[in-house]
Amino acid sequence: MTGKAADIPQPQLCSSTTARHDNAARQPKGILLRPPPLHHVHHLPNQWEHIFNGLELPCLLVRPDGIIIEVNEAALKAAKKSRQEVIGQGICKIIHGGRWPHLPCPLEEFLKNCTSKVEETRLPGLHGEYLFSIIPIKGASETVDMILLTARDLSSDEIRKVDYMRNGKLAAIGELAAGVAHEINNPITGIINFAQILLDSYTFDSAGIEMIQKIIEEGERIASITKNLIAFAREDITVREPINPAEAIYSSLALVSHQLKRDGIILVPHICNDATLVSANFKKLQQVMLNLISNSRYALNQRYPGANSGKILEISCNYANRDDGCRICRIIVKDYGTGMPQSLLEHIFEPFFSTKPPGEGTGLGLSISYGIIKEHGGNISVNSIMEQFTEMIIDLPVCTRADG
Secondary structure, three states: OHHHHHHOOOOOOOOOHHHHHHHHHHOOOOOOOOOOOOOOOOOOOHHHHHHHHHOOOOEEEEOOOOEEEEEOHHHHHHHOOOHHHHOOOEHHHHHHOOOOOOOOOHHHHHHOOOOOEEEEEEEHHHOEEEEEEEEEEEOOOOOEEEEEEEEEEOOHHHHHHHHHHHHHHHHHHHHHHHHHHHHHHHHHHHHHHHHHHHHHHOOOOHHHHHHHHHHHHHHHHHHHHHHHHHHHOOOOOOOOEEEOHHHHHHHHHHHHHHHHHHOOOEEEEEEOOOOOOEEEOHHHHHHHHHHHHHHHHHHHHHHOOOOOOOOEEEEEEEEEEOOOOOEEEEEEEEEOOOOOOHHHHOOOOOOOOOOOOOOOOOOOHHHHHHHHHHHOOOEEEEEEEOOOEEEEEEEEEEOOHHHO
């Protein structure tokens, strides 16, 4: 046995493609080569290294398990990191900003399939919206041993197209939700009414009365949920009038200032007191602000259970011109709490989707806020990086003369 074992060629690690091919040819069945080391993994010949680093597109080479083995200068610049901070890290941490331990990263899961893909997406770790390409690269043995990732900046028109598609998806969900809500609304109203008739017309002992009252309470809770679903679908008609958005923000803060102070949250307002108005329903806009502040408060308390100098909530309100020349009021609610992984950002405005543990959230707050802002002709979006920040951005068109 000792003599035979000595005749078996031992696997060698080598950075050259030719040497890897030779090793693969000599490798006996049942013996697997270990993954290449992370330093100088696929050392590129000088001319290819020059081309790779000369590309203006951010490019990264990763293993199928998502570990970064090479990166070009454009990617380092977009990520605002050094080479030492990137090489050897998981791709999700670098381009998405990380993920929660209990949630797998969709990108890392997809890379394991070693298949190609192109999608338009936001990459918080690279600080922008990109056309993201996944390109598997086969080695000499015809198996994928590394994957090239490229990211091209989206133009303003492409970003608007992506936003349009996202809004279309949410609109379709809204229509479905509204249809379901209407179907539930009629029978639940009947249940509440019949339970009330039983309570008013018949005599029951205390246990029977308590049971019927519970039926009414639970029926009204279901009715409230269906009302919120209809609001998400923007079927709720509200009266709007010219208002100063700063007043809606200040009134919302007045309602929660005691809670923020008790939690040790440092409030930093940047509110422009311009007299420019927006056409809105004051109560509905206030409802949106309270929802966003409540979410920020939760995230800050999760990251900082006690007092901390980093426990900051910033709220700003300013005016700007969009690319199409339309003047808008931009409200930003930004907290420095837990942040959110990229895999959740596409879903947070969907009904019943919640990042909170079971029992701590209905998953309707942001979907309702989305519906209200869309009903006002505006837009709401999110930007977040894990363990850094989350900002909710609301754009509302300012009043024109036609608005009164």
